[in-house]
Amino acid sequence: MENITHVFFDLDNTLWDYRRNAKITLVKLYEEFQVKEKFGYSFDEFYPFYYESNEQLWADYRDGKVTKDELRTRRFPEAFANLGIPNAEFALDYERRFVDEVTLSNYVVEGAEEILEYLKDKYSLHILSNGFEEVTHDKINKSIVKNYIQTITTAEGAGAPKPNPKAFQVSIEKAGAKPDESIYIGDDWIADVIGATRFGMKAIFFNPLNENHLWIEEVPVIDNLVELKNYL
Ligand SMILES: [Mg+2]
Missing domain, CATH: 3.40.50.1000 (HAD superfamily/HAD-like)
Structure with missing residues (x-):
């Protein structure tokens, strides 16, 4: 041009490569938080709910419908709730750890x-x-x-x-x-x-x-x- x-x-x-780097961190945290052991859902069951919640909230942020703070306080609670774990009290810790650690992988x-x-x-x-x-x-x-x-x-x-x-x-x-x-x-x-x-x-x-x-x-x-x- x-x-x-x-x-x-x-x-x-x-x-x-957000999809790849995020998935690496999500898997690691899923194991550390022992989600499967405690609630019975596998990571592969969880991931589509996370993906959907994350994509939707980023689109809402882009469209001015939610703030950064709302995105961060809703993303994991909603993903876990949709998976079948309502009111997951560990979800906000999961969010904090995810943001801190997602850049440990940098593909x-x-x-x-x-x-x-x-x-x-x-x-x-x-x-x-x-x-x-x-x-x-x-x-x-x-x-x-x-x-x-x-x-x-x-x-x-x-x-x-x-x-x-x-x-x-x-x-x-x-x-x-x-x-x-x-x-x-x-x-x-x-x-x-x-x-x-x-x-x-x-x-x-x-x-x-x-x-x-x-x-x-x-x-x-x-x-x-x-x-x-x-x-x-
Ligand atoms: Mg992009």
Whole structure:
């Protein structure tokens, strides 16, 4: 694409493999909290309830329906309640431990290192994430992502989550970039693609799970990061 000098990335499940890293921590805590021994449910029974609760609350956070604190106080209590453990008094401890420990694993998404290596000399690279400030910096600093990134902006730091234009505004100012010379790459259709294109940036939708989505003519869709070489 022409005239692009700045590339902005989403972090979770675009560069940093949240699904994989989170699952490693969830398994470890599930064993430590002896959930199976005490309540009889296996991790594999629990995981879909966690996944659903986590995805829904992050979508609600993106849509301005819940705060960060609500997300954090509801995610595990709801997942355990849906599993069949109502009022699990250990659920908030589980949340605290999860946030503290999720960055002990720092796998990146398949193709991330190859594409960052490819892009780094041609473009200025940045992160704009809806994640929490401290955890986001941890994920970047403990992974290979830190070697390639010039600026980091979070929803918390910007005062609003994507798709709110304020998040993009803060990020682009920090980068010293302009919308029409910038492109955004992310795996959330609403937060990333709608947010970026409404703000005046180009966008590429990363859709590794081949989820259903709408189409915008000028927005390419890829399911592997190395396909970015076709556009950048
Ligand atoms: Mg994401």
